[in-house]
Amino acid sequence: MKREKNKELFRKFVSRQGLKSTRQRENILDVFVSTKQHMSVEELYEKLRAAHPGIGYATVCRTLKLFAQSGIAHEIHFGDGRTRYEPAAQGEHHDHLVCTGCGTIAEFENSTIEELQTAVADGHDFLIHSHKLELYGLCARCRK
Amino acid sequence: MKREKNKELFRKFVSRQGLKSTRQRENILDVFVSTKQHMSVEELYEKLRAAHPGIGYATVCRTLKLFAQSGIAHEIHFGDGRTRYEPAAQGEHHDHLVCTGCGTIAEFENSTIEELQTAVADGHDFLIHSHKLELYGLCARCRK
DNA sequence: TTTATAATGATAATCAATATCAATAAGGAG
DNA sequence: CTCCTTATTGATATTGATTATCATTATAAA
Numbered sequence: 001m002k003r004e005k006n007k008e009l010f011r012k013f014v015s016r017q018g019l020k021s022t023r024q025r026e027n028i029l030d031v032f033v034s035t036k037q038h039m040s041v042e043e044l045y046e047k048l049r050a051a052h053p054g055i056g057y058a059t060v061c062r063t064l065k066l067f068a069q070s071g072i073a074h075e076i077h078f079g080d081g082r083t084r085y086e087p088a089a090q091g092e093h094h095d096h097l098v099c100t101g102c103g104t105i106a107e108f109e110n111s112t113i114e115e116l117q118t119a120v121a122d123g124h125d126f127l128i129h130s131h132k133l134e135l136y137g138l139c140a141r142c143r144k
Numbered sequence: 145m146k147r148e149k150n151k152e153l154f155r156k157f158v159s160r161q162g163l164k165s166t167r168q169r170e171n172i173l174d175v176f177v178s179t180k181q182h183m184s185v186e187e188l189y190e191k192l193r194a195a196h197p198g199i200g201y202a203t204v205c206r207t208l209k210l211f212a213q214s215g216i217a218h219e220i221h222f223g224d225g226r227t228r229y230e231p232a233a234q235g236e237h238h239d240h241l242v243c244t245g246c247g248t249i250a251e252f253e254n255s256t257i258e259e260l261q262t263a264v265a266d267g268h269d270f271l272i273h274s275h276k277l278e279l280y281g282l283c284a285r286c287r288k
Numbered sequence: 289t290t291t292a293t294a295a296t297g298a299t300a301a302t303c304a305a306t307a308t309c310a311a312t313a314a315g316g317a318g
Numbered sequence: 319c320t321c322c323t324t325a326t327t328g329a330t331a332t333t334g335a336t337t338a339t340c341a342t343t344a345t346a347a348a
Contacts, residue, residue, distance in 0.1 A: 020314050020325055041304080056328040061305065077223040081304070081336090097270050106268055113260050117279055120252050125284035126241050132278045135261055140269035164294055164345050185335080200297040205336065225305090225335065 003033040006072040006087055013070035027052045028063045032073070033087055038096075038105050040082040078105075078134070095133035101142030147177040150216040150231055157214035171196045172207045176217070177231055182240075182249050184226040222249075222278070239277035245286030 007029055014021055031048050032039075039047075045060045064085050067073035076084040078098060093114070097106040113133070121128045151173055158165055175192050176183075183191070189204045208229050211217035220228040222242060237258070241250040257277070265272045 018325090022313075022326065024327070054328085058306080058329080059327060062326090075223075077221060079219075079221040083305080097265065097268055099270075100273060106270070108264050108268065110260060110264055113257055113264075116254060116257050116260070117277075120254055120257075121241065121279055121281065124241055124250055124252065125287070126243075126250070126279065127282045127287050128279050129244060129281035131280060132276065133261075134276045135265055135270065135272050136275060137265065137273035138271045143269070143271050162294090166295060166344075168296070198297085202298080202337080203296060206295085227336080 002087075002089060006033050010067065010070050010072050013066075013072075019066075024052075024055055024059050025063055025066075027055065028060060029067075032064070032067065032085070035087070037086045037107070038076060038084045039086070040084050042082065044085070093131075095135075097135050097137070097139070099139035099142055100136055101138050104139050104141075106139065146231075146233060150177050154211065154214050154216050157210075157216075163210075168196075168199055168203050169207055169210075171199065172204060173211075176208070176211065176229070179231070181230045181251070182220060182228045183230070184228050186226065188229070239279075241279050241281075241283070243283035243286055244280050245282050248283050248285075250283065 010029055011021065013019075014025070028044075028048060031051060032044065035044065035047065041057075041061055041064060044064070045055075045057050048055050048060060064073065064075075064083075067085065068075045072088050073085045074088050076086060076096075078084065078096075092109070094107040094109045095113075097108060099105070117131055118128060154173055155165065157163075158169070172188075172192060175195060176188065179188065179191065185201075185205055185208060188208065189199075189201050192199050192204060208217065208219075208227075211229065212219045216232055217229045218232050220230060220240075222228065222240075236253070238251040238253045239257075241252060243249070261275055262272060
């Protein structure tokens with residue numbers, strides 16, 4: 001199961017880096033892996049406080065950064081000034097359809113686009129590490 | 145010429161919106177249209193101060209936002225917390241290759257990718273308004 | 289000119305994220 | 319199990335970029 005795999009990966013990361021396993025990190029990990037996509041730090045913080053009162057905002061920020069470093073999370077910026085995180089699915093990648101009407105975010109994957117990206121990068125002698133593709137517009141509901 | 149066209153477009157926008165033509169706006173317009181791509185607000189401010197001392201930072205911010213509203217500029221966010229602007233070329237669109245080694249930004253266009261994006265959006269009954277595609281990695285020089 | 293209104297620039301306010309730091313917790317050594 | 323070094327936490331201050339405020343100045347139409 002993906003969730004458990006990410007939890008395992010993070011625990012290995014912590015031990016490999018000589019970091020310590022703490023109650024807070026486990027709590028944040030639990031909530032994070034079972035969360036819906038694209039949560040902002042603020043949203044995750046609120047959700048965490050509900051389940052684990054007393055946790056600090058700074059700790060949430062720090063831990064999410066660790067998640068990104070460990071590879072189990074991706075940091076996302078949609079240009080609204082908030083940092084968002086989403087659980088990473090190893091070996092997969094998806095891009096986003098962002099509705100400017102209601103804020104809904106849908107996901108998609110398209111391997112042909114990915115291949116073309118690689119081709120473009122090759123043409124520039126550029127080595128792709130990661131990419132970001134976002135389509136902004138109106139979702140089906142907001143078009144009506 | 146593209147630069148003059150953008151200047152004309154902005155002047156029309158100002159008059160159409162009942163805004164006023166000011167020395168500062170003309171100065172910022174001059175510097176902006178003749179600038180290299182992807183300048184941050186800070187960089188544009190510094191460049192402007194060199195040519196037109198006394199101009200305020202807030203005015204630069206406000207005017208760049210107006211440029212974006214008028215359609216002659218695009219606002220760009222690369223995730224480093226700085227807002228950048230680039231002159232818009234009407235009817236064209238390009239995407240970015242961002243080197244995480246030296247920070248260099250190259251541009252590319254690929255109409256096939258654009259078509260596939262439209263196809264993906266159609267499949268979701270989504271109407272694209274704009275999009276952002278950025279490839280992060282190492283440029284030719286940094287790969288060596 | 290006069291006059292209503294918009295724009296400017298200095299500065300304060302905002303907002304998310306990060307740094308600081310004293311108190312606490314983890315976990316290996318003995 | 320206890321000690322001890324070091325990492326972590328959480329409260330708060332700070333940062334850094336952008337935006338709001340507001341008195342003063344400038345624009346452009348009557």
